[in-house]
Amino acid sequence: xxxxxxxxASGFLGWNLCQLAQQQWEVYGTYFSKAVEIPGxxxxxxxxxxxxxxxxxxAEIKPAAVIHTAAQSSPNYCQLHPDECYPLxxxxxxxxxxxxxxxxxxxxxxxxxxxxxxxxxxYRETDxxxxxxxxxxxxxxxxxxxxxxxxxxxxxxxxxxFGIAPAGATSFxxxxxxxxxxxxxxxxxxxxxxxxxxxxxxxxxxLLALEKVAGILHLxxxxxxxxxEFGRLMAEVFELPQDKLTACLQEDVPMPAPRPKDVSLNSExxxxxxxxxxxxxxxxxxxxxxx
Numbered sequence: 001x002x003x004x005x006x007x008x009a010s011g012f013l014g015w016n017l018c019q020l021a022q023q024q025w026e027v028y029g030t031y032f033s034k035a036v037e038i039p040g041x042x043x044x045x046x047x048x049x050x051x052x053x054x055x056x057x058x059a060e061i062k063p064a065a066v067i068h069t070a071a072q073s074s075p076n077y078c079q080l081h082p083d084e085c086y087p088l089x090x091x092x093x094x095x096x097x098x099x100x101x102x103x104x105x106x107x108x109x110x111x112x113x114x115x116x117x118x119x120x121x122x123y124r125e126t127d128x129x130x131x132x133x134x135x136x137x138x139x140x141x142x143x144x145x146x147x148x149x150x151x152x153x154x155x156x157x158x159x160x161x162f163g164i165a166p167a168g169a170t171s172f173x174x175x176x177x178x179x180x181x182x183x184x185x186x187x188x189x190x191x192x193x194x195x196x197x198x199x200x201x202x203x204x205x206x207l208l209a210l211e212k213v214a215g216i217l218h219l220x221x222x223x224x225x226x227x228x229e230f231g232r233l234m235a236e237v238f239e240l241p242q243d244k245l246t247a248c249l250q251e252d253v254p255m256p257a258p259r260p261k262d263v264s265l266n267s268e269x270x271x272x273x274x275x276x277x278x279x280x281x282x283x284x285x286x287x288x289x290x291x
Contacts, residue, residue, distance in 0.1 A: 001026040005063035008070030010036035015166040016199035034168040049087045065106040075257035078135035089138040097146035108154045118260025125216040133257040154213040159220040163199035180240040187248040188227040193262040195220035198283040205275045220265030221277040237284040
């Protein structure tokens with residue numbers, strides 16, 4: 001089998017991707033601050049912000065393809081610490097694209113739906129970017145710089161994702177489930193809309209992009225929902241008490257990073273290539289017993 005290098009293997013998406021990719025690839029995964037074990041995956045501690053270190057990694061592993069998921073992906077953290085996040089979110093991404101160009105190998109990058117301001121959804125790949133947070137701005141810079149350095153890069157804009165997570169990482173539904181199981185009140189936005197997908201589904205889209213895509217690709221799910229609508233469905237599927245689930249507005253919960261109201265993605269391009277998200281109900285049902 002050919003070698004696939006996945007950066008950010010200890011993160012939520014990277015961890016799910018490494019497990020799925022093993023079916024087709026010999027997988028090498030990088031981590032930095034959080035050690036992780038994934039059976040069958042060769043894990044390497046590496047600071048990908050250090051160009052010499054990542055250059056050495058490429059020379060040593062000689063990957064046939066790279067999927068770059070490593071990032072500081074908390075919009076609130078990025079808003080408060082933009083200068084700290086820039087070397088990982090932007091500069092390292094440019095370096096990885098440059099190295100993939102040098103080796104003439106497929107390069108997939110995980111961007112975000114947060115590159116849009118949420119005013120004119122649903123968003124297609126051809127729509128102009130309009131970020132309103134530092135995190136969104138950094139992902140735009142990363143996309144643009146990677147595609148300039150290596151036009152064959154597949155920049156995949158990821159939706160809100162959920163699913164099983166490794167120790168030390170989480171998706172947004174784990175805290176939701178814990179709160180409701182504890183009988184506590186959970187307030188969720190009725191005025192923020194996304195097109196969620198499970199991490200496993202999103203990972204399948206990244207592997208598809210590796211084979212078939214150069215340029216921008218949206219990997220959203222098939223349903224546009226608010227956080228509140230998602231919470232109600234989740235509570236129903238997991239048989240959690242719904243009486244503690246309450247509705248609120250974004251303005252009721254001050255946070256450092258501005259949040260776009262509706263970054264629903266139009267992912268018809270990916271669907272035509274064979275990307276097949278299940279319904280949210282099916283995706284959630286497949287996680288029962290694991291969360």
